[in-house]
Amino acid sequence: xxxxxxxxxxxxxxxxxxxxxxxxxxxxxxxxxxxxxxxxxxxxxxxxxxxxxxxxxxxxxxxxxxxxxxxxxxxxxxxxxxxxxxxxxxxxxxxxxxxxxxxxxxxxxxxxxxxxxxxxxxxxxxxxxxxxxxxxxxxxxxxxxxxxxxxxxxxxxxxxxxxxxxxxxxxxxxxxxxxxxxxxxxxxxxxxxxxxxxxxxxxxxxxxxxxxxxxxxxxxxxxxxxxxxxxxxxxxxxxxxxxxxxxxxxxxxxxxxxxxxxxxxxxxxxxxxxxxxxxxxxxxxxxxxxxxxxxxxxxxxxxxxxxxxxxxxxxxxxxxxxxxxxxxxxxxxxxxxxxxxxxxxxxxxxxxxxxxxxxxxxxxxxxxxxxxxxxxxxxxxxxxx
Numbered sequence: 001x002x003x004x005x006x007x008x009x010x011x012x013x014x015x016x017x018x019x020x021x022x023x024x025x026x027x028x029x030x031x032x033x034x035x036x037x038x039x040x041x042x043x044x045x046x047x048x049x050x051x052x053x054x055x056x057x058x059x060x061x062x063x064x065x066x067x068x069x070x071x072x073x074x075x076x077x078x079x080x081x082x083x084x085x086x087x088x089x090x091x092x093x094x095x096x097x098x099x100x101x102x103x104x105x106x107x108x109x110x111x112x113x114x115x116x117x118x119x120x121x122x123x124x125x126x127x128x129x130x131x132x133x134x135x136x137x138x139x140x141x142x143x144x145x146x147x148x149x150x151x152x153x154x155x156x157x158x159x160x161x162x163x164x165x166x167x168x169x170x171x172x173x174x175x176x177x178x179x180x181x182x183x184x185x186x187x188x189x190x191x192x193x194x195x196x197x198x199x200x201x202x203x204x205x206x207x208x209x210x211x212x213x214x215x216x217x218x219x220x221x222x223x224x225x226x227x228x229x230x231x232x233x234x235x236x237x238x239x240x241x242x243x244x245x246x247x248x249x250x251x252x253x254x255x256x257x258x259x260x261x262x263x264x265x266x267x268x269x270x271x272x273x274x275x276x277x278x279x280x281x282x283x284x285x286x287x288x289x290x291x292x293x294x295x296x297x298x299x300x301x302x303x304x305x306x307x308x309x310x311x312x313x314x315x316x317x318x319x320x321x322x323x324x325x326x327x328x329x330x331x332x333x334x335x336x337x338x339x340x341x342x343x344x345x346x347x348x349x350x351x352x353x354x355x356x357x358x359x360x361x362x363x364x365x366x367x368x369x370x371x372x373x374x375x376x377x378x379x380x381x382x383x384x385x
Contacts, residue, residue, distance in 0.1 A: 038080010042088040045072035050095045063181040065100045066121050073125035077132040085129030093122040113188040134224050176209035226350035233271035233355045237378035240299050240308050247279040256287050261299040268306045268375035274351045281344035282371045286312035306377050313368040322361040
């Protein structure tokens with residue numbers, strides 16, 4: 001798979017449209033005043049957050065210090081964009097190191113756990129800055145891609161994207177960060193006599209939370225690439241059984257998945273990397289909503305097509321919701337407590353469409369939901385070419 005970093009410029013259909021674009025003000029670009037404000041806040045907000053933490057010494061722990069400095073970085077990203085946010089993230093890391101990790105008032109760090117805290121905060125802050133920057137960049141590209149009516153519609157979509165990203169920062173990034181922070185605090189607390197099993201469990205929690213952060217960022221970036229048309233699949237014959245096997249290796253609960261895919265099933269024409277991401281997203285969605293029951297993966301062939309069905313025994317969906325679950329930022333059942341920001345199935349459908357396939361939802365007999373992945377059989381694709 002080849003993914004470009006920038007969308008291709010939109011075709012200029014008429015001289016009138018070209019003239020209209022040239023006269024239209026560039027959207028999504030920060031004004032000089034806002035850029036200046038962003039650079040000022042990149043220094044001021046981390047210092048303010050540090051001052052609050054110093055005034056509250058004895059009342060706030062290192063976890064609270066990390067959260068305040070992280071929120072300062074997010075605020076700078078929203079106001080000033082990528083550059084000021086990266087500066088704020090780096091400055092926040094230095095301030096956290098200097099004032100709140102032992103030995104204090106030096107740039108040395110005695111505890112490996114504190115190293116994880118400082119580096120983790122800087123990296124996550126930088127990741128959020130990149131995400132916000134990509135959202136603004138996407139809005140700019142959309143503004144240059146159509147007439148004034150299309151530009152207005154893109155501006156609405158960009159606003160929705162920003163709102164959803166803020167929701168992700170507010171919940172879906174904070175939740176794994178809280179788990180990581182709590183586990184690290186337990187590991188470094190000298191008053192806790194942790195057994196080897198307890199320490200291993202806390203380390204596993206850190207690993208799982210880090211994986212969750214990585215999956216969230218990957219889905220956000222994949223959604224951005226799909227929106228800009230930057231996904232370029234490299235199609236070749238691929239076996240569903242091989243793709244399913246690789247996808248399940250990335251799963252947190254592979255024991256809940258039962259695979260019934262015959263190795264005699266015809267190969268499909270697909271990009272192996274993209275198809276692996278599709279299967280992983282769909283199976284992860286089924287496991288999370290399957291009420292702890294086994295998820296069944298079955299393959300079948302029909303004329304010119306090969307299907308992969310992922311069946312769960314969860315609450316299912318009404319007829320009107322079967323298409324809505326594939327919309328970006330739509331959680332299944334629209335439940336606020338569900339994990340993720342609702343991008344997994346949207347990314348899966350986008351990747352399948354780029355490979356000439358489809359993703360549909362149907363009822364599972366006896367209750368639940370079945371996601372059907374359909375792709376052209378490899379031999380059929382070669383013959384048709």
